[in-house]
Amino acid sequence: xxxxxxxxxxxxxxxxxxxxxxxxxxxxxxxxxxxxxxxxxxxxxxxxxxxxxxxxxxxxxxxxxxxxxxxxxxxxxxxxxxxxxxxxxxxxxxxxxxxxxxxxxxxxxxxxxxxxxxxxxxxxxxxxxxxxxxxxxxxxxxxxxxxxxxxxxxxxxxxxxxxxxxxxxxxxxxxxxxxxxxxxxxxxxxxxxxxxxxxxxxxxxxxxxxxxxxxxxxxxxxxxxxxxxx
Amino acid sequence: xxxxxxxxxxxxxxxxxxxxxxxxxxxxxxxxxxxxxxxxxxxxxxxxxxxxxxxxxxxxxxxxxxxxxxxxxxxxxxxxxxxxxxxxxxxxxxxxxxxxxxxxxxxxxxxxxxxxxxxxxxxxxxxxxxxxxxxxxxxxxxxxxxxxxxxxxxxxxxxxxxxxxxxxxxxxxxxxxxxxxxxxxxxxxxxxxxxxxxxxxxxxxxxxxxxxxxxxxxxxxxxxxxxxxxxxxxxxxxxxxxxxxxxxxxxxxxxxxxxxxxxxxxxxxxxxxxxxxxxxxxxxxxxxxxxxxxxxxxxxxxxxxxxxxxxxxxxxxxxxxxxxxxxxxxxxxxxxxxxxxxxxxxxxxxxxxxxxxxxxxxxxxxxxxxxxxxxxxxxxxxxxxxxxxxxxxxxxxxxxxxxxxxxxxx
Ligand SMILES: Nc1ncnc2c1ncn2[C@@H]1O[C@H](COP(=O)(O)OP(=O)(O)OP(=O)(O)O)[C@@H](O)[C@H]1O
Ligand SMILES: [Mg+2]
Numbered sequence: 001x002x003x004x005x006x007x008x009x010x011x012x013x014x015x016x017x018x019x020x021x022x023x024x025x026x027x028x029x030x031x032x033x034x035x036x037x038x039x040x041x042x043x044x045x046x047x048x049x050x051x052x053x054x055x056x057x058x059x060x061x062x063x064x065x066x067x068x069x070x071x072x073x074x075x076x077x078x079x080x081x082x083x084x085x086x087x088x089x090x091x092x093x094x095x096x097x098x099x100x101x102x103x104x105x106x107x108x109x110x111x112x113x114x115x116x117x118x119x120x121x122x123x124x125x126x127x128x129x130x131x132x133x134x135x136x137x138x139x140x141x142x143x144x145x146x147x148x149x150x151x152x153x154x155x156x157x158x159x160x161x162x163x164x165x166x167x168x169x170x171x172x173x174x175x176x177x178x179x180x181x182x183x184x185x186x187x188x189x190x191x192x193x194x195x196x197x198x199x200x201x202x203x204x205x206x207x208x209x210x211x212x213x214x215x216x217x218x219x220x221x222x223x224x225x226x227x228x229x230x
Numbered sequence: 231x232x233x234x235x236x237x238x239x240x241x242x243x244x245x246x247x248x249x250x251x252x253x254x255x256x257x258x259x260x261x262x263x264x265x266x267x268x269x270x271x272x273x274x275x276x277x278x279x280x281x282x283x284x285x286x287x288x289x290x291x292x293x294x295x296x297x298x299x300x301x302x303x304x305x306x307x308x309x310x311x312x313x314x315x316x317x318x319x320x321x322x323x324x325x326x327x328x329x330x331x332x333x334x335x336x337x338x339x340x341x342x343x344x345x346x347x348x349x350x351x352x353x354x355x356x357x358x359x360x361x362x363x364x365x366x367x368x369x370x371x372x373x374x375x376x377x378x379x380x381x382x383x384x385x386x387x388x389x390x391x392x393x394x395x396x397x398x399x400x401x402x403x404x405x406x407x408x409x410x411x412x413x414x415x416x417x418x419x420x421x422x423x424x425x426x427x428x429x430x431x432x433x434x435x436x437x438x439x440x441x442x443x444x445x446x447x448x449x450x451x452x453x454x455x456x457x458x459x460x461x462x463x464x465x466x467x468x469x470x471x472x473x474x475x476x477x478x479x480x481x482x483x484x485x486x487x488x489x490x491x492x493x494x495x496x497x498x499x500x501x502x503x504x505x506x507x508x509x510x511x512x513x514x515x516x517x518x519x520x521x522x523x524x525x526x527x528x529x530x531x532x533x534x535x536x537x538x539x540x541x542x543x544x545x546x547x548x549x550x551x552x553x554x555x556x557x558x559x560x561x562x563x564x565x566x567x568x569x570x571x572x573x574x575x576x577x578x579x580x581x582x583x584x585x586x587x588x589x590x591x592x593x594x595x596x597x598x599x600x601x602x603x604x605x606x607x608x609x610x611x612x613x614x615x616x617x618x619x620x621x622x623x624x625x626x627x628x629x630x631x632x633x634x635x636x637x638x639x640x
Binding site: 050053055056075076079080082083084088090094095096098107108110111112113114115116119155 | 233234235236238239246250546547549550551552553554555556557558559560633634637
């Protein structure tokens with residue numbers, strides 16, 4: 001099993017008020033699965049993604065990644081997991097505004113010590129893969145929303161991580177651009193990556209093998225997608 | 231490998247940050263610049279003083295002892311006690327010369343300042359020294375033309391003189407001084423020699439002097455009651471101390487002092503001046519260190535402040551980097567390098583300014599102030615110390631940010 005979530009809870013504390021965002025999540029994900037997470041706003045989708053992506057830690061529960069207990073890991077080990085195992089595509093892109101597309105994509109490679117020449121080559125390949133070969137030296141504010149999202153995807157896949165996590169990757173895009181982005185994910189899935197993505201759109205979710213529906217911090221439904229629309 | 235690639239990235243970030251906030255960077259750097267300039271300029275000044283002082287006292291020589299009534303350095307009460315000491319006489323010098331085994335030359339000297347004249351020319355403030363043939367060695371006065379006073383000249387109290395370069399140039403601008411008689415204090419002295427140029431010491435022109443036989447001096451200037459200074463030359467600096475002990479013993483014998491009586495004379499030497507000087511510059515060093523420490527502290531606080539602002543401004547960036555796999559140590563390094571870069575720029579400019587300042591001092595004052603190579607190492611030391619010391623707190627603060635909170639930061 002690649003990902004095992006056992007009774008994961010997350011409770012935020014705002015002053016004296018406790019906000020339970022996740023109330024006991026039990027989900028397993030296999031290698032090379034393509035999972036969509038859906039649910040109304042505030043149901044805990046982003047919170048769950050952050051925990052799976054090792055950006056945040058659960059309040060309670062056990063998260064096993066590749067049969068290793070994530071809660072036992074040190075700060076540096078978590079950094080290494082984020083770097084090698086996980087490619088995160090954020091809803092808000094989270095690109096460095098002053099760096100070129102190429103440099104943004106190079107970032108994960110900088111942190112695992114890839115030599116400069118190889119780093120550049122890999123980053124260029126990743127940008128080509130998302131169809132941005134001609135925009136490498138542009139800064140994020142010189143790119144359209146869809147192009148930025150593709151830079152973010154290139155960055156997530158540049159290190160060839162086993163898991164790609166995408167939090168509403170098409171949320172800011174029109175449906176045509178959204179479809180283009182989805183094709184990239186499909187490609188990645190076909191080449192063996194495990195993909196988990198959050199979406200509000202049914203047609204986006206239908207690209208996946210399995211849809212997990214959250215409501216108020218619990219899994220409401222978890223079912224396979226029977227028929228894949230091409 | 232990992233670290234190397236990250237240092238490159240950190241340098242890029244630092245330069246980029248400095249570029250995007252030019253004014254702020256300039257102001258921050260300024261603090262360091264002022265601190266470094268001040269410290270290095272003071273150090274250069276002290277070194278200039280040292281050089282100048284060493285040059286000055288080199289005229290005294292490291293192989294000469296001075297047997298005198300008073301020590302060179304004393305306080306007021308000491309002066310009033312020592313005033314009652316018996317005067318040193320020319321005879322004492324003669325006896326020392328006879329008895330000392332280490333002295334190669336012993337010269338009693340008396341001194342006054344007079345106006346000297348030749349025909350219609352006159353020169354004021356000439357140092358008139360009454361001494362013996364040995365003075366040539368003890369004071370290193372070498373005749374360039376003619377000869378020095380001989381023992382017979384001194385013994386027979388001949389009205390002869392050896393004149394310094396300056397006296398020769400001023401009184402005999404276009405004549406040969408040798409054989410001519412100059413007028414000093416109402417008496418005439420035949421010039422038998424002109425001394426080589428000697429330069430100056432503590433603002434006193436050593437070439438503006440004349441030397442006459444000590445006996446002549448005594449009768450001419452009524453100085454029989456005055457204490458004589460005895461200059462004693464030894465063969466090498468190494469035996470100076472032995473000579474000092476020997477002379478002390480001989481003087482005590484001449485004076486008939488019993489073993490429980492204190493010395494009633496002083497033996498002076500160049501190194502005494504050196505010690506006094508070192509005490510003096512010690513104070514200057516303390517000022518330099520104090521001023522330097524304060525200004526560098528101020529500069530350092532400036533850096534810390536700017537880095538804290540920078541950490542806050544770049545919280546999201548830190549979050550992004552952490553999300554992509556940056557470790558605490560990477561973020562830490564990023565901000566430490568930024569701190570070091572600011573410091574390095576400040577110190578470089580500071581050193582450059584200090585070199586300029588030192589050259590200005592050297593060209594406008596008699597002090598040969600100069601910035602030496604070790605100052606550059608000192609500068610390097612500043613960079614590392616301040617950069618790391620004041621950078622560490624902001625850097626740690628950045629490194630410890632929680633990635634998800636940093637990403638959410640608006
Ligand atoms: N940092 C936080 N501090 C306090 N409460 C939080 C924090 N982050 C999320 N929450 C709360 O946790 C709950 C789940 O939030 P989450 O962002 O996971 O929702 P979501 O399903 O991603 O919603 P959306 O579809 O709007 O993105 C919400 O009620 C939210 O208010
Ligand atoms: Mg969300």
